[in-house]
Amino acid sequence: MRYTQLTDNDLKTILNTIGVRSIDDLFAVIPADQRLKGKLGLPAGLSEMELLAELDRLAAANQACDRQVCFLGAGAYDHYIPTAVDALAGQSSFVTAYTPYQAEASQGSLQAFYEFQTFICQLTGMDVANASLYEGATATAEAVIMARNINRRDKVVVSAGINPDYLRVLRTYFSCLSLELVTCPLRGGLTDMEALSGLADDRTSSVVVQSPNFFGCVEELQKAADLAHRAGGLSIGVFDPIACAILKPPGALGADIAVGEGQPLGIPMSLGGPYLGLLAARQQHLRKMPGRMIGMTSDAAGKPAYTLTLQTREQHIRREKATSNVCTNQGLVALRATVYMALMGRSGLTKVASLCLEKAHYAARQIASLDGYSLRFGAPFFREFVVRTDRDVDSVLEHCRTRSILAGVPLGQWFDDMKDCFLVAVTEKRSKEQIDALADALSRAAR
Amino acid sequence: MTDALKDMDEFRIGSYAPEPLIFEQSGEGKAGVYVPDSDVPPVAPTEAIPAALLRRKEDALPFPEVGEFEVVRHFTRLGSRLFGVDANFYPLGSCTMKYNPKINELAAAMPGFAGLHPYQPVEQTQGILELLYHLRVFLAEIAGLAEVTLQPAAGAHGEMTGLMLIDAYHRSRGEDRPDVLAPSTAHGTNPASCAMCGRGLVTISVRDDGLLDLDHLRANVNERTSALMLTNPNTAGLFDPQMKQIADVLHSKGAQLYMDGANMNAMLGIARPGQFGVDVMHYNTHKTFSTPHGGGGPGSGPVAVAEHLRPFLPVPQVVCLEDGTYAWSDERPKTIGKVRSFYGQIGVLVRAYTYIRGLGPDGLRDLSEKAVLAANYLAARLAKHYHLPYKGPFAHEFILVPQFSEQGVTELDVAKRLLDYGFHPPTMSWPIMHCLMIEPTESESLATLDFFAEAMIRIAGEAAETPHLLHQAPHTTPVRRVDVVNADRKPNHRWRPEGESA
Structure with a gap:
């Protein structure tokens, strides 16, 4: 059969060695009434040739972004992925290795993850x-729980500028924990610091602010951190890895824990996953961190070597007292990001970030100059901005799609007061010509 | 090591020489990617963003600058310093290190799947939605349960999701049940997931024969009990014939049976958790459905539930509408909400679909049969040379205990010596002290199984006669035995340039 190599002759040898007459003898321990009678109700197996045809049919029934012009963002971005990323992360040893518990057999992945950790720092x-x-x-969510474990306080203040999907996940996570979640409103697209000042109190474990926030606006993270610290709590900054190339990073703006989505670092959009959770912190919180941590040490001969460290934080040792339940992480995706960052380097990633900023600002100017369109917020932005229109948002977006342009993400699905708004993201991949075509399509959309 | 080799080692060449960090290969002006120039009117960052929020020259991004070919060579060399299933037999118990068919990778990378933005309208994503819809139906069928959510990102995430579903169910009945039960031999993620859900843990004993102590369970199930988390076949590699009784004990007190599906590779098409009275279970697609492990992830942890738990499943759910089209549905008033952003580990789920679709019901059953045969074969071959604490027949894995304490040889020494024979060691020291847990999977040929058995038997001989060979193992890997204690004592989790202090 498929993917197995044991012949009928081998099976005879195996059964003889075990000392049973048939395969069924090995399953006899399962009570007969609990064994499946007949077959699973699944379609019959396919040869590789047939399977490929089926996959081709399903893939062709989608309209991928590479055949259109994509201005969608809202947490997933259409950045360029250098060809070497696929080639290197696709090496079979990386793809088919397990978690590097056996350090001597895993130096390759351990060193790559050590480099990943350094890049993220x-x-x-x-x-x-x-x-x-x-x-x-x-x-x-892990960062908020980590903060709770550090200071044993039970309230978290989350800026309303956070990705609404994240907020939803936080609410799910905390529904079973005694952690109170309070949102801090926005003013002009940015976290209302006056409101935050009132909300951050002596019960507050952490203050969570995303920058650039969900609406693309660059937040004053330092002010939020100061308010968190004044209340004796911790500051959690949710960052964008591309923006960090030119924007002051959370570490320079008072954050105690920084978390982010690593998808822009060479990870395909793939309808939302697998992506890459990033988490970094101040040294003093090292032992409260969730997840695997790779460290440098030496081998018996004194040569440099890498290994998993501080495993007493983790579930396989510490069980219910672990810092998190996370076991499997995103190893291969982290490897992709490592290769991406290595290829981009200082100048490459800085240039990508500058291009995003320039093109987003060009696009914003072009759109804002159109009749019936304006920018919803005046706050500084990086790669993404909110457009308000007096036309029907759904019809506008649909009109653009007829021209193979994915113009933006409608915001009414999350915010009742933004039914007339959509979010536009512009990456380094978008050309002036494509941005002009977007502006043209928007201007011609029916009123 | 010979002198000649030592010399080469000091010269930092040859396959065993350390690979410098990428940061140590940096040279100003080198570039791995040439990014095009701007085609729009220039905007200086300072025009757009307040200076206080921008990096200045002195805190410019401190990334290295390395040429494309150097990056390629670096990561290719790292790839050669790593055991993977493709090159090495990997009998890692509880992890199901099976062959990962090449078509899985090709499928996930197809632009028609990988190039989809999560917020494209569903009219543009009908193909992937059809795939996901069928996958969730397949997984429900394999489990013998009512419905599946594909959202959880990994097995532990599935456990957490499952416990939340159970909690929501109890609360919907006006009950507060703060305790979760798990056997002492449970995967570490089980108790850790309880803690993530704010549940207390009650540990249930395991009998000397490796099975759950039903009497101890009976004594501990009460109106505080939310659920029992149990792996079947269990972590000792045994099918628990008491599953139905266990379920009955729980249900009689209003508690739920959660099955950790880590070991599903032993029973595809042979038995279905729904028939055991299981209420919730998770899959590990990176184990059972070969999606693969990737050096630690990404995984995926779909959760299957019985009828009464369906109302609480996460949203959005992929659905097939009456007109035959597919959509995301948020209509589930009692939902626990979302457990991650967007919809799930889609690229991983594409691989799982590809695997199940390729094998079909016959192929799935065949692989489980062969996984069980291979495990029992190795157990039979090694029984004379190692102590087997439990009696077979085994499911897809088994435990043995090296007993060479006279020679001071531990399970760690045996494991490290296996590396010299080119095998990845089995899982060590879990679920009982000093053991090795061996899971050969269905993928290996009889020749490989025999070679492994021979190696284990030789190592048993070495342990008795030349124990220093084991104490000092491994001898043939890129590094010798790694000093883990020092790594914890003097934490070094990142590179810093010379002169920069922490």
């Missing part, structure tokens, strides 16, 4: 990073 300006979590929303 450099990006965020933090002292230590872990070797990845699932994705941005769950990483944010």
